[in-house]
Amino acid sequence: MDDPFIIAGEAFSSRLIMGTGGAPSLDVLDRALAASGTELTTVAMRRVDPASTGSVLDLIAARGIKVLPNTAGCFTAAEAVRVARMARAALGTNWVKLEVIADEHTLLPDPVELLDAAEQLVADNFTVLPYTNDDPVLARRLEQVGCAAVMPLGAPIGSGLGIRNQHNIELIVESATVPVVLDAGIGTASDAAIAMELGCAAVLLATSVTRARDPELMAEAMRLAVASGRLAFLAGRVPRRRYARASSPPAG
Amino acid sequence: MHAQSNPRADVLIIGGGVIGLSIAWRAAQRGLRVDITDPHPGQGATHAAAGMLTPVTEVAYAEQELFLLGRESLSRYPSFAAELSQVTHLPTGYRQTGTLQVAYDHDDLAMLDELARLQESFGVALRQLTARECRDEEPMLDPAVRGGLLAADDGSVDPRLLATALLAAAESAGARVIRQRVAELLITGGRAGGALLEDGSELKADQTVLAAGWQSADIPGLPAGAAPPVRPVKGQILRLAPTAATGAGMLRRTVRGVVRGSSVYLVPRESGELIVGATQEELGPDTTVTAGGLWQLLRDARALIPGIAELALADAVAGLRPGTPDNAPLLGPAELPGLILATGHFRAGVLLTPVTADTVAGFLDTGLADPLWAAFSPGRFAAPSGRGRASVPSVQLAEEAGSCR
Numbered sequence: 233m234d235d236p237f238i239i240a241g242e243a244f245s246s247r248l249i250m251g252t253g254g255a256p257s258l259d260v261l262d263r264a265l266a267a268s269g270t271e272l273t274t275v276a277m278r279r280v281d282p283a284s285t286g287s288v289l290d291l292i293a294a295r296g297i298k299v300l301p302n303t304a305g306c307f308t309a310a311e312a313v314r315v316a317r318m319a320r321a322a323l324g325t326n327w328v329k330l331e332v333i334a335d336e337h338t339l340l341p342d343p344v345e346l347l348d349a350a351e352q353l354v355a356d357n358f359t360v361l362p363y364t365n366d367d368p369v370l371a372r373r374l375e376q377v378g379c380a381a382v383m384p385l386g387a388p389i390g391s392g393l394g395i396r397n398q399h400n401i402e403l404i405v406e407s408a409t410v411p412v413v414l415d416a417g418i419g420t421a422s423d424a425a426i427a428m429e430l431g432c433a434a435v436l437l438a439t440s441v442t443r444a445r446d447p448e449l450m451a452e453a454m455r456l457a458v459a460s461g462r463l464a465f466l467a468g469r470v471p472r473r474r475y476a477r478a479s480s481p482p483a484g
Numbered sequence: 485m486h487a488q489s490n491p492r493a494d495v496l497i498i499g500g501g502v503i504g505l506s507i508a509w510r511a512a513q514r515g516l517r518v519d520i521t522d523p524h525p526g527q528g529a530t531h532a533a534a535g536m537l538t539p540v541t542e543v544a545y546a547e548q549e550l551f552l553l554g555r556e557s558l559s560r561y562p563s564f565a566a567e568l569s570q571v572t573h574l575p576t577g578y579r580q581t582g583t584l585q586v587a588y589d590h591d592d593l594a595m596l597d598e599l600a601r602l603q604e605s606f607g608v609a610l611r612q613l614t615a616r617e618c619r620d621e622e623p624m625l626d627p628a629v630r631g632g633l634l635a636a637d638d639g640s641v642d643p644r645l646l647a648t649a650l651l652a653a654a655e656s657a658g659a660r661v662i663r664q665r666v667a668e669l670l671i672t673g674g675r676a677g678g679a680l681l682e683d684g685s686e687l688k689a690d691q692t693v694l695a696a697g698w699q700s701a702d703i704p705g706l707p708a709g710a711a712p713p714v715r716p717v718k719g720q721i722l723r724l725a726p727t728a729a730t731g732a733g734m735l736r737r738t739v740r741g742v743v744r745g746s747s748v749y750l751v752p753r754e755s756g757e758l759i760v761g762a763t764q765e766e767l768g769p770d771t772t773v774t775a776g777g778l779w780q781l782l783r784d785a786r787a788l789i790p791g792i793a794e795l796a797l798a799d800a801v802a803g804l805r806p807g808t809p810d811n812a813p814l815l816g817p818a819e820l821p822g823l824i825l826a827t828g829h830f831r832a833g834v835l836l837t838p839v840t841a842d843t844v845a846g847f848l849d850t851g852l853a854d855p856l857w858a859a860f861s862p863g864r865f866a867a868p869s870g871r872g873r874a875s876v877p878s879v880q881l882a883e884e885a886g887s888c889r
Contacts, residue, residue, distance in 0.1 A: 256544045259865075260811035286715035308637075329494030337744060390745065445545050 235462065239411050240300075240327070240359045240380040244271045247428070248458045249300065249413065250451075251333035251438025252288050253279075254390070260447050262291050263447075268441065273297045274329045276304040277315050282322035289323075300361070302329035307342070307472055309349035328353060329383070329436075330362040339347060339389040343370050347377065354378035363415050366396075368403040371412075381410050383436060386427065387417025390439040390478050394423040405431040421457035428461025429469070492618055493519040494678035495606045495848050496664045497676045498666050498703065499696035502533075502643060502837045503826055505650035507693055509568075509671075510845035516653065519687050520654065521662040521679065527843070529697050532721050532803025533542035533643040533834050534751045534759045536738055537561060538583045538607050542831065543599070548606055550812045554832055557839035563638055564838040565646075571656065571762035574649040577642025577753060581737040585610075586625065586632035588787060592742040593630040600633055604858060607692050610635050624734050624793035629741070639749050640738055642712035643834050662687065668694075668786050669823075676822035680705075691848055693783030693824045698734030698769070698806040700827040710820050713865055714828045716769045717803035721761035724795035732756025734791055741788045748784035750792070760785045763802075764831075771802040815840065815860040816853055 236243035250270040255261035262383040265273060273292050280287055292299050301319035304310040309332060316328040332349055334342035341364050353360045359380045364370055374382050384404055385392035394417060395401060405412050411433035416438040420423050427435050435458050444450035495511050497504045507521040540585030587593040593876035603610060610633040618632040619625050655661055668680040669682030670688065678688040698716040726732045733756060740749035751759040763777045785792055789803050808814060808828035813836060818825050826844045829836050835853055843854035 257809060257811045258807075259811075260546065262809070280766050281768030281770065284715065287766055287768075329665070450606065 235466070235480050237411070239361075239433070244273045244298075244434075246455070246458075247434040247462055248424075248455055249274065249415075249434055249436040250441070251302075251436065252276075252292075252442070253304075253438050254442035255447065256442075258288065258291060261288065261442065262295070263425055263452040264447040265292070265295055265297065265440050266451075267448045269338065269455045270367075272300055273299055273439075274302045274436065277301045277319045278303075278305040298327075299323060299325065300326065300327055302363075303349075303413070304330045304333070304464075306332055307330070307334070307345070309345045309352065312345070312349040313352050313356075314469040316349075316358060317356070317398055326357060327359045328361065330379075338482050341385070343367065346370075347373055350379055351377045361413070366400040366404070368400060368407065371404045372407060373401040375408060375410050379410065381413050381433070382408060383413040383415035385416040386414050386423065389416045390443075392419030392440055393418055394419050395426055395430070395456050398426070401427070401430050401432065418454075421453040424454050425461035426462070427463050428458055431465055434458070490519070490685060491517075492769070493660075493678070493687065493689040494515045495519070495691050495693060496521065496687050497693040497695055498522075498669075498679060499528075499694070499700070499827070500651070500661065501528045501530040501695065501697055502526070502647050502650060502834055503566055503829060503840055504693070504695035505699075506841035507657040507695060507826060507848075508654040508661075509625065509657055510841040511848050512654060512659040514845055514849045516848060517664060518654070518659040519689060520659055521664055521666060521681065521687060523660060523663055523665045524646065525651055525663070528804050529719075529803045529833060530643050532649045532762075532801045534721060534749065534761045535577065535641040535643045535646070535834050536583070536638075536740075536749060536751055537640055537835050538635060538638040538738065538740075539832075540603060540610065540638065541583055541585045541633070541740060543601070543602050543606055543608075544811070545602065547811060549757045549889055550832070551606055551811075553856060553860070554826060554835050554840060557836045558637070558639070560838035560842065563666055563753055564841075565641065568646075568649050568653055572649045572652040572727075574652055575642075575645050577645045578639060579641075579754065579822075580637070580639040581752075583635040583738040583740060584613075584621055584632050584636040585635070586628075586739065586741040586788065587629060587630045588628060588743040591745065595630065595742050595745070596633060596702050603633075609855050621787075622735060622737070622739055622787050625739070625827055626788055626790055628790065638738065641834060646834065646837070650727060650768050666703055671705065671707070671820070674821065676818075676820050680712045691822055691824060693844065693848070694729070694818070694828055695826040697827060697829075697833075698804045700806065700825070707820060710818060710823075712814050712818070712825055712827055712862060713809055714806040714814070715766075717807035717810075717830065718765040718770055718802055719762040719805055720765075720773055720781065720800065720802045721759060722778060722781060722797065722801075723799035724760060724792055725760045725798040726756040727794065727796050728792045730791070734758060734789065734795070739788060743784040743787045746780065746784050748781060748788065750785055754816060756800065757825065758795065760792075769804060771804060773800045773802050777802070783830050805833070809865055813840070813860050814862040815857045816847070816862055818862050 386395035414427035
């Protein structure tokens with residue numbers, strides 16, 4: 233079925249965006265990326281040197297995957313804007329996963345700084361994909377300032393707690409006119425499928441794959457989960473009922 | 485035809501960290517004529533290593549072979565260190581005091597439990613300690629610590645002392661230490677034959693060992709495709725020293741921990757100093773000591789051992805580990821005849837020193853590859869990796885060209 237994931241005018245056939253943090257080795261990461269089928273992968277610009285060879289950037293390029301630089305580790309709008317500009321200069325892409333973190337313990341987004349940075353980067357011709365709280369109002373504001381997608385969390389980064397507030401994700405999906413990407417909190421394959429069933433356009437995850445016992449196998453599980461969740465969303469689920477309804481009616 | 489300014493050696497070793505120096509010592513002991521070249525022996529990754537000898541707390545999924553090699557090397561350490569001190573009358577700082585691995589909060593305890601299960605799957609059962617038992621073992625631990633694992637057989641060594649002793653041992657066994665950088669690898673008749681040095685002199689040798697750490701890939705003259713897949717992985721480390729007020733002896737053994745998901749270790753030296761490490765940064769060949777790096781180490785170390793705040797900050801350095809794609813070393817003959825690789829030891833160079841020295845020297849002497857090398861062949865990355873699909877749909881490739889590096 234032809235069902236491309238379109239973001240800022242670019243089409244992808246995979247709806248799984250991968251992160252690279254937490255992998256035990258480059259070799260394991262490489263095999264996990266291949267098994268995930270991802271076509272878009274995010275890299276923390278503060279944790280990589282674009283000039284050196286043999287890094288995660290080379291590995292992503294060798295797989296023909298589009299690199300999505302991110303601003304992980306930034307606590308202020310000013311830092312995030314600076315890192316995004318550095319990434320654009322180094323990698324030649326104006327795409328950025330915008331991450332402005334409030335504190336190291338929760339790694340939750342700082343909504344005020346995030347909106348500020350998003351506004352500045354959009355004005356500077358970036359394609360901004362902001363990592364945000366699961367707040368429908370903030371998601372709307374990010375869209376209004378010109379972000380190319382909104383990426384609400386399911387749960388804190390690396391927590392693997394799944395989607396803690398499905399209702400909010402549904403509200404965000406309902407009102408958004410840009411793609412909604414569920415970013416952070418995925419623990420296992422069913423979480424990714426649920427995100428897609430809720431109508432998210434894509435899922436972004438890292439830890440649940442990179443820190444799994446077998447990252448390559450979990451990457452494959454995520455690829456299948458995202459694809460099947462998407463199909464289920466398109467197919468439309470049956471209404472929930474309180475009581476049974478025989479699937480083969482006894483009388484015609 | 486180059487001028488021959490040096491007598492031909494049996495073996496030239498490029499790189500004088502603990503790996504190269506220990507190979508030089510062991511090979512010279514076997515009666516081989518050994519040259520070893522390094523502009524600053526012992527000043528690379530060796531200088532910034534903590535010297536933890538703890539294969540069991542370093543275990544990772546899919547790295548069982550590396551664990552087994554580490555355990556083998558650990559078992560060789562007591563006699564290796566004793567012999568080294570006997571022939572040189574120099575200390576190595578080797579101690580067999582054990583490692584206590586602790587968890588700081590509930591989430592860290594879950595990670596520790598996962599580590600224990602992995603260790604069990606590798607056939608090792610460490611003693612699991614309650615919080616109280618941890619603090620009985622190490623009274624300076626913060627009361628917040630939730631539990632731990634005790635690896636009683638682990639040890640530690642002072643890599644700077646070890647390098648000094650190895651240098652002396654290699655020289656007294658007859659190895660020549662040449663303090664120069666290699667300008668180019670010499671290749672004659674399709675075979676590695678030594679090296680041209682930066683002063684223009686040549687060191688010819690029947691066998692050449694590449695033990696240059698992260699720089700092993702950058703030796704000029706390596707044929708295209710023969711460069712080993714090593715990359716620099718930065719590590720910052722700091723040394724804390726006791727003061728008159730604190731006295732020595734804050735820790736009995738190595739303490740490592742996970743503090744809110746972040747790893748840190750403290751290795752005590754006999755002198756009472758504590759080594760605190762280490763960051764792991766993929767920033768190319770950068771050795772800047774950063775405020776953030778030290779802050780992260782001190783934040784986590786202080787969370788585990790509040791008393792360290794009273795110690796003197798004696799030293800802070802950054803070194804570059806030779807990382808490989810699968811975190812394991814490259815041991816054995818390279819594709820280029822006459823070239824032997826002993827590099828890519830990543831986080832485990834000091835631990836793997838005895839087993840690397842013994843097996844590489846054995847190969848240089850006898851030509852027989854050690855069975856321990858089976859999983860560490862330099863050629864293991866040549867085959868295409870991955871069971872997943874290797875290509876991506878053309879729609880995306882077309883868009884790639886303009887925007888991706």
